[in-house]
Amino acid sequence: MTVLEDPSRVDDEALRADRRGRLFAAMGDAGLDALVLGRPAEVAFASGARQLWTAGSRPFGPACVAVRSTGRVHLLSVWDEDVPPEVGHDDLYGLSWNPATIAASLAAIPGLRNARRLGTTSSSPGFPRLLAAAAPDAEVVDGGPALRTARGPKSAAEVDRIAAATGIARTALAAMEAALRPGVTERDLLAAYLAAIAAAGAPTPPTEGVACATPATGPVALRRIAAAVPIEAGQLVALDPGGFFRGYEGGLGRTRAAGGAPSRRQAELAARCREAVGAVVAACWPGATGSDLVAAWEHSGAPLPPEPLAVGVGLGLEPPVVGAGLGAAAVLAAGTVLAVTGWMAEEGAGGVLHRDLVLVTEAEPRLLTEDA
Amino acid sequence: MSLFGPGEGTATVGGRELPVDADRARMRAERHARLQDQLAAQELDGLVLLGTSAVAYATGAAMPGCDSGRAALLRAVAVVVAGDEHPHLFTPWPEGAPPGLPADHVHPAAAPDLDDGAAALAASLGVLFAGGSRLGCDEVPHPLARALDGVGARLVPASGVLGPAKLCKTVDELACIRRAQHVNEQAMLDVQPLLRPGVTQTDLSATFLRRVVELGADLNGIDPIWQVMPRSLADGPWTVHGDVAFPTASAPRALAGGDVIWVDTGIHVGGYASDFGRTWIVGDDPRPSARQLEQFDRWRAVMAAVLSVCKPGVSALDLGRAAVAADAARSGGRRPWIEHFYLAHGVGTESAEMPLVGTDLGDAFDEQLVLAPGMVLVLEPVIWDDGAAGYRSEDILAITDDGWAALSDHPYDPFGPA
Numbered sequence: 001m002t003v004l005e006d007p008s009r010v011d012d013e014a015l016r017a018d019r020r021g022r023l024f025a026a027m028g029d030a031g032l033d034a035l036v037l038g039r040p041a042e043v044a045f046a047s048g049a050r051q052l053w054t055a056g057s058r059p060f061g062p063a064c065v066a067v068r069s070t071g072r073v074h075l076l077s078v079w080d081e082d083v084p085p086e087v088g089h090d091d092l093y094g095l096s097w098n099p100a101t102i103a104a105s106l107a108a109i110p111g112l113r114n115a116r117r118l119g120t121t122s123s124s125p126g127f128p129r130l131l132a133a134a135a136p137d138a139e140v141v142d143g144g145p146a147l148r149t150a151r152g153p154k155s156a157a158e159v160d161r162i163a164a165a166t167g168i169a170r171t172a173l174a175a176m177e178a179a180l181r182p183g184v185t186e187r188d189l190l191a192a193y194l195a196a197i198a199a200a201g202a203p204t205p206p207t208e209g210v211a212c213a214t215p216a217t218g219p220v221a222l223r224r225i226a227a228a229v230p231i232e233a234g235q236l237v238a239l240d241p242g243g244f245f246r247g248y249e250g251g252l253g254r255t256r257a258a259g260g261a262p263s264r265r266q267a268e269l270a271a272r273c274r275e276a277v278g279a280v281v282a283a284c285w286p287g288a289t290g291s292d293l294v295a296a297w298e299h300s301g302a303p304l305p306p307e308p309l310a311v312g313v314g315l316g317l318e319p320p321v322v323g324a325g326l327g328a329a330a331v332l333a334a335g336t337v338l339a340v341t342g343w344m345a346e347e348g349a350g351g352v353l354h355r356d357l358v359l360v361t362e363a364e365p366r367l368l369t370e371d372a
Numbered sequence: 373m374s375l376f377g378p379g380e381g382t383a384t385v386g387g388r389e390l391p392v393d394a395d396r397a398r399m400r401a402e403r404h405a406r407l408q409d410q411l412a413a414q415e416l417d418g419l420v421l422l423g424t425s426a427v428a429y430a431t432g433a434a435m436p437g438c439d440s441g442r443a444a445l446l447r448a449v450a451v452v453v454a455g456d457e458h459p460h461l462f463t464p465w466p467e468g469a470p471p472g473l474p475a476d477h478v479h480p481a482a483a484p485d486l487d488d489g490a491a492a493l494a495a496s497l498g499v500l501f502a503g504g505s506r507l508g509c510d511e512v513p514h515p516l517a518r519a520l521d522g523v524g525a526r527l528v529p530a531s532g533v534l535g536p537a538k539l540c541k542t543v544d545e546l547a548c549i550r551r552a553q554h555v556n557e558q559a560m561l562d563v564q565p566l567l568r569p570g571v572t573q574t575d576l577s578a579t580f581l582r583r584v585v586e587l588g589a590d591l592n593g594i595d596p597i598w599q600v601m602p603r604s605l606a607d608g609p610w611t612v613h614g615d616v617a618f619p620t621a622s623a624p625r626a627l628a629g630g631d632v633i634w635v636d637t638g639i640h641v642g643g644y645a646s647d648f649g650r651t652w653i654v655g656d657d658p659r660p661s662a663r664q665l666e667q668f669d670r671w672r673a674v675m676a677a678v679l680s681v682c683k684p685g686v687s688a689l690d691l692g693r694a695a696v697a698a699d700a701a702r703s704g705g706r707r708p709w710i711e712h713f714y715l716a717h718g719v720g721t722e723s724a725e726m727p728l729v730g731t732d733l734g735d736a737f738d739e740q741l742v743l744a745p746g747m748v749l750v751l752e753p754v755i756w757d758d759g760a761a762g763y764r765s766e767d768i769l770a771i772t773d774d775g776w777a778a779l780s781d782h783p784y785d786p787f788g789p790a
Contacts, residue, residue, distance in 0.1 A: 006623075006624065007624075008574075008621070008622070008623045008624065009623065039440060039441060039444055040440045040441070041440070041441040050621060051621070052594070052595060052597070052619060052620070052621045053439070053440075053594065053595040053621070054440065054593060054594045054595070054723075055424070055437040055438060055439070055440070055443070055591060055592060055593050055594070056423075056424030056425065056435075056437070056438060056440065056443045056593070057422065057423055057424050057440055057443035057444040057447060057511075058423060058424075058440065059423050059510050059511050060511050077612075078611050078612055078613070078617060078712045079609040079610060079611045079612075079617035079620065080608075080609055080610045080611075081608075081609035081617060081620050082620065082621060089610060089612075092612055093612065094612040094613060094712055095712045095713075096712075096732050097714075097728060097731040097732055097733050098731070098732045098733050098734070101732055120514075121514075122444075122485070122511055122512070122513045122514065123511070123512050123513070123514065123517060124509065124510060124511050124512055124529065125508075125509055125512065125527045125528050125529045125530075126529045126531075142514035142515075144513075144514055144515075187585055187586070188586075190585050191581075191582045191583075191585040191586050192582070194578075194581035194582060194585060194592070195578045195579070195581060195582035196578075198574050198575075198577040198578035198581055199574070199575065199578045201572075201574045201623070201624035202574070203574055203577040203578065203581060203595055203596065203622070204439065204595050205437065205439070205592075206438070206439045206442055207436055207437070207438045207439065207442055208436045208437040208438070208591050208592070209436035209438075209465075221467070223465070223467045224436045224464075224465050224467075225434050225435070225436055225465055225467050225468050226436075226585075244439075249439070307446075307464065308446065311445070311446075315441065316439050316440070316441025316442055317439075317441050317442045317445050317446070318441065318445070319445070319486065321445060321446075321483065321486055321489075324480075325488060325489070325492055326483055326486060326488050326489055327486070327488065328488070
């Protein structure tokens with residue numbers, strides 16, 4: 001097995017070519033002449049470029065355009081650093097604050113003007129008018145399904161990167177475990193987490209919601225905003241680190257007791273949660289639906305976790321999302337990687353979070369987060 | 373005398389002094405009142421906001437820092453109903469709902485980017501709004517657009533409401549920005565001494581990210597930038613306009629003695645962003661060359677010129693002209709800022725927001741943008757003497773009732789004191 005290094009460089013040519021091939025194939029199947037992408041993960045998938053990471057979601061804008069007739073991918077980038085060579089200088093368009101300039105940049109993209117069916121992955125009330133200036137004859141449709149078709153099933157190389165990202169998360173888990181003792185706070189654990197992933201060369205977190213201490217008495221809730229309250233001996237603390245490797249997300253969630261071994265009651269709760277997650281993982285076969293995963297969890301008798309039970313993982317999170325009111329009809333395909341998050345809470349014990357990553361295959365569900 | 377730092381006397385905005393600590397309840401109430409005023413003025417029935425910073429502004433909700441993909445799938449949503457005393461918050465993080473928001477205004481998470489989630493959100497909106505309502509939206513994913521078709525809503529850009537509301541900050545917003553900047557600056561006091569040959573960019577990030585959390589940051593907003601600048605534009609990277617490439621992303625790349633580093637970071641406190649920018653030099657005892665000091669001198673001259681005209685009633689075009697004039701003798705008339713950016717930008721719940729000064733929106737835009745009390749400017753002139761790797765720093769000020777007040781306060785080592 002090759003050891004993957006350098007979590008932050010532009011990824012290999014073969015992987016980029018494979019992704020691009022999948023993108024244009026999916027566009028062809030969906031009858032899309034062009035696809036306008038806005039979200040960083042989509043742009044990374046289509047272009048292979050490494051972009052500056054910023055937290056949070058931003059309004060949708062045309063950051064990348066794939067044109068089927070030319071087979072070219074055009075990218076909003078002022079420079080060619082961290083842009084792979086198949087996206088040439090002619091394919092780059094600059095940053096602008098001026099809608100007229102943005103429209104002109106789009107209009108200059110070869111082949112876009114003649115597009116009849118144009119997909120976007122999101123929109124805003126002002127966006128269709130901007131797009132109409134660049135592609136006046138195009139019918140604008142939802143490009144999300146085509147992109148999901150392309151992104152959903154992972155190649156072996158992509159799974160390797162998710163595993164490498166999980167390796168970074170494991171390093172961070174060890175750092176948080178080392179920092180966890182009575183008297184520290186969730187914020188201290190977050191600080192240890194961020195320092196650990198940065199020291200591994202990958203400073204950007206999937207989420208900063210990585211530590212949750214739960215009370216050993218009274219009501220228990222899963223929280224994701226780190227508190228500055230000292231953790232007491234005997235509290236269960238959910239540690240849920242993630243990491244990125246060349247844009248691919250990995251991670252795992254485990255629960256530890258502060259200041260020593262968990263009580264018997266806590267250990268039993270943890271075992272039940274692990275088993276329930278294991279049952280969901282075992283249900284992750286091609287053709288299984290979101291309802292099947294929910295049923296597998298409910299067999300434990302515990303209520304559904306407050307967060308989605310299963311979410312797709314690739315270049316960050318992606319559909320399907322399975323949970324209360326979500327994704328019941330979603331059908332799993334081979335090659336999908338899911339993060340399965342279990343949560344069980346009990347007054348007098350605390351809360352247990354257990355998160356595993358599973359790869360759906362024709363042969364069997366393959367766990368990517370085995371404990372050593 | 374320092375170029376930039378806390379001045380003498382009392383700065384006021386709208387007759388009110390800037391508090392040391394923000395009164396966050398008052399801040400939320402005043403923001404909500406502004407949104408309501410704008411809704412009324414523009415005859416809108418409400419807002420449906422999905423973007424992270426817009427939700428933070430409209431609701432005051434705290435959220436964990438998240439990657440953009442996650443933030444667009446598992447997000448908080450703000451709904452503002454015209455005439456309602458409080459905003460509605462749909463959130464995966466109920467612990468982040470601000471105190472004082474009534475329980476019937478805090479809802480389970482919505483998932484407007486998924487068909488089933490969008491249908492559920494549209495059903496909730498159908499309860500809050502009558503059919504045919506005019507709603508301001510910042511982003512409308514296709515599933516939400518389809519679901520809203522069913523309730524007959526008419527959608528317009530939310531920017532018409534958010535823009536005017538956010539443009540001039542309240543004194544509590546200014547206090548939040550100053551606090552965020554202070555946390556950012558304090559962390560840098562522990563990072564800069566690490567800037568020795570062999571340290572990597574991501575090593576610097578590790579110390580920075582640990583320290584900002586210890587010092588009270590709510591979240592980190594951007595992968596910290598420690599860009600090694602080329603001596604000359606010809607050294608690349610290639611750019612679409614021929615000007616300098618900045619900011620490029622960090623990596624586990626070792627720095628060498630004498631490397632000129634442009635630093636740019638941003639963290640959030642109380643929903644508000646900091647923006648820290650400095651030029652550093654790698655070395656055990658870094659000393660800028662005469663040419664590098666000359667660039668710093670020019671940068672100071674540009675700052676001094678801009679600050680000398682900075683007060684209510686002055687236009688953004690006036691600021692740009694003052695900056696150009698101050699450096700014209702040595703630049704040949706080149707604008708002292710980066711082609712794809714600006715001389716100055718605002719900061720608030722977004723790291724860059726209006727007012728923007730010197731963008732490609734053009735002189736006519738800048739001329740009608742007139743400074744008013746409460747506006748925030750992050751001044752970021754750039755001096756580029758090709759061959760000497762350039763000088764760039766950022767400082768933040770608020771326009772006050774009679775001038776400006778500094779919101780940043782940090783030395784310019786190794787180029788000089790504050």
